[in-house]
Amino acid sequence: MAPGGRFREVRTLKAEWRGYILIMASGLMWAAAGVAVRFIFLSRDIDPLTLVQMRVTLTALLLGGTLAFRPSLLRIGLRDLPFLGAYGLFGLAMCTSLYYVAIREANVAVAVFLQFLAPIYSALYDTVVEKRRPSLTTCLVLLVALGGLALLVLGRDAGLVLSPLGIAAGLGSGVAFAFYAVAGRRGVARYGPWTLLFWGMAIAALAGTVIQPPWSLLARPWEVSDWAFFLYLALFSSAIPFALFLTGLKYVRSTPAMITGALEPVWATLMAAALLGESLTVPQYAGCALILSAVVALQVASGTAPRRKPAGEPPGATQAGPS
Numbered sequence: 001m002a003p004g005g006r007f008r009e010v011r012t013l014k015a016e017w018r019g020y021i022l023i024m025a026s027g028l029m030w031a032a033a034g035v036a037v038r039f040i041f042l043s044r045d046i047d048p049l050t051l052v053q054m055r056v057t058l059t060a061l062l063l064g065g066t067l068a069f070r071p072s073l074l075r076i077g078l079r080d081l082p083f084l085g086a087y088g089l090f091g092l093a094m095c096t097s098l099y100y101v102a103i104r105e106a107n108v109a110v111a112v113f114l115q116f117l118a119p120i121y122s123a124l125y126d127t128v129v130e131k132r133r134p135s136l137t138t139c140l141v142l143l144v145a146l147g148g149l150a151l152l153v154l155g156r157d158a159g160l161v162l163s164p165l166g167i168a169a170g171l172g173s174g175v176a177f178a179f180y181a182v183a184g185r186r187g188v189a190r191y192g193p194w195t196l197l198f199w200g201m202a203i204a205a206l207a208g209t210v211i212q213p214p215w216s217l218l219a220r221p222w223e224v225s226d227w228a229f230f231l232y233l234a235l236f237s238s239a240i241p242f243a244l245f246l247t248g249l250k251y252v253r254s255t256p257a258m259i260t261g262a263l264e265p266v267w268a269t270l271m272a273a274a275l276l277g278e279s280l281t282v283p284q285y286a287g288c289a290l291i292l293s294a295v296v297a298l299q300v301a302s303g304t305a306p307r308r309k310p311a312g313e314p315p316g317a318t319q320a321g322p323s
Contacts, residue, residue: 022247029241031266034264035272058230060198117174119145119259126254188246256298
């Protein structure tokens with residue numbers, strides 16, 4: 001940690017592996033939560049926006065209560081509010097809301113595929129805005145991962161529901177996810193993962209009160225099982241996996257991070273097959289194999305690429321290879 005509790009970017013081979021492991025763990029938790037959300041949509045009459053609002057509000061309350069014991073992690077300046085507000089609204093609330101709308105209006109396959117176009121948007125940002133071209137290895141791995149993702153989510157026996165609203169929401173969730181990763185990497189370097197996550201969630205929760213006031217949510221006849229599910233989402237679909245992913249961004253650039261995140265639909269598909277009795281087709285097995293191969297290739301490339309040392313960097317410092 002840098003002075004004042006701020007995180008410095010760490011770019012060594014060992015640190016990169018740590019970042020990849022953290023991102024894989026976050027994807028595993030999000031996959032489990034995705035299967036749970038799918039079950040809730042099938043069994044309960046809960047609209048996506050209500051689910052998102054409950055999720056971000058409880059997450060903000062839990063994080064706020066926990067970080068109250070470390071007041072320094074809650075401290076920000078007024079000049080930080082525009083960035084944190086944009087991150088909370090577009091990177092957290094909009095990403096999840098549009099993803100849930102895509103699930104409801106189209107289906108999970110379409111929603112997952114469109115959201116995981118995010119690495120393309122991130123690579124375009126690196127090229128156009130940061131003037132930093134992704135390596136050939138990263139481009140090839142990205143194409144393999146997207147091909148595997150297409151086979152995984154579109155190679156089902158069931159037909160696809162191509163709702164215009166669902167398609168638009170899915171594309172929007174992909175853009176929001178790319179913004180979440182790109183802005184998150186900057187935010188982690190400035191604030192640290194817990195400060196960034198708390199203020200992002202708190203601002204998203206406050207924005208949600210404009211759509212649905214808290215008293216209207218509390219007045220609904222929620223059962224104990226509903227509150228247990230909301231608490232599960234706050235902990236294991238928000239606070240912990242978001243913190244893992246944001247901490248991983250301290251070690252890994254946004255585009256490779258999102259390629260690694262493509263493991264999430266693999267976990268989700270395998271869990272759905274095991275827990276919900278969904279069968280996998282041959283194309284889906286092939287898609288899983290392609291995604292796993294792409295992620296492994298990305299890790300191997302990170303380990304074998306020469307470490308580049310920017311001008312002015314002190315002796316002994318290292319920087320990542322493929323990006």
